[in-house]
Amino acid sequence: MDLRQLKFFVEIARHGNFTKAAETLNIAQPALSIAIQKLEEELELVLFNRQKRKVALTAEGEVLLTHAERILDDLRAADMEMADLKGLGMGEVRLGITPMISTYFFPAIIHDFTRQYPRLHISVSGEGAGSIQKMISQGELDMGVIAGGLIPENLEVRHILREEVMVCVPADHAFTRRRAVRYADFAGEPLIMFKEGYYQREMLLEIFKELPGAQPNIVFETNLFSLVKSLVKRGLGISTLLRMVAEDDRDLCAVSFDPPLHLDLMLAWKKGAYLSHANQAFVDFLMEQIRGYDRNRLAVR
Incomplete structure (x- = not known):
């Protein structure tokens, strides 16, 4: 098996659907189906129970998914560490923010961050807190703003607001x-x-x-x-x-x-995951802005 096959396999498992996975991966569905068929032939195992509109992992597929996600997480961490060796001249922050907060609190922060670090790329996904938690856990986001309450054990958090x-x-x-x-x-x-x-x-x-x-x-x-x-x-x-x-x-x-x-809002990222220099720069910048925001609110009151 190769990394390309593992990436395809994980996307199908996430979506439970070959068509949606193909759209996410930006490849033709027949090509995706052939790649997974070859993977199953190499392993001599059936990885998916195929139905008309939805596919589900077999017991063997569940075992492979655990390993595949860990392998892809390690690969992303390696990529970020290699980029970090080049310093903050490049890098990306993939951030999830709930729509209300993204409109009323974060525009100024994102604007000021990009001015201070013009060569860093920041991408924002607007989702509900529950979806953001899931996307962080699956490696689709580096970090995100979630609501307080019961914080999952697999997340590291910093209170922001x-x-x-x-x-x-x-x-x-x-x-x-x-x-x-x-x-x-x-x-x-x-x-x-x-x-x-x-x-x-x-x-x-x-x-x-x-x-x-x-x-x-x-x-x-x-x-x-x-x-x-x-x-x-x-x-x-x-x-x-x-x-x-x-x-x-x-x-x-x-x-x-x-x-x-x-409502308590937290900045969260996957516990134990490698935090790139770009992501660490954003965390440090955000926490400094929060301290200034809190001081200004107290002054107004």
Whole structure:
């Protein structure tokens, strides 16, 4: 077997589909199928149970996947170490950021980082925190911003931000006359919520479980926070947004929960993985910017 075959094998295992894997790898599906067939013939093992639209790993395939992912991780680490020997004149940071934070907190940081390190390439993927965790674990991202809570044991984290989660309503809503909104009252309103995999949603649903008789009235779900804002303004329902987002829009009213709800954001990367000079430079730069951000917020208060 060779590295090309292993890479093909891992992509098919991730997608559970030859067509999607071929699209990701940017090769023709017949070529991918032939490569995997040759791999199975070389090993004299069946690696996938093939169905019409989906494939699943056999027991033998599961064993190979463990080795293949480790081999490809080691290869990526070797590539990064070799690049590091050339210094910070080159390198890449593959970063995952949740959409809301990428729009309201990170643009200035990314702008300033690229000005300080103009020859480093930074690519950003916008996903929910759950998807970012998975992509880091699978080696698709070097690091990413995830929400606090139960941190997986395979991730190394640094706390970067604590932000209040606000109830967001249109200007004519009755909640605008309150200093704070009880969770049971919020649950009874028509709710526009983020889809599964977004930590704000998971936090609220866990709180609702502890409230007797609280059944959230979800009327719309989306992963687009800009759509959330627009629909709240139009009166379809109410929602939650981080304070930095809610306070930036004069057409929305933001009210605290009773008691207040906060979201902790962490920068995470795979524990034990090699952190390239480019990635370490980004971590150091971000943490320095966070210290300045915190000082500025305290000064304003």
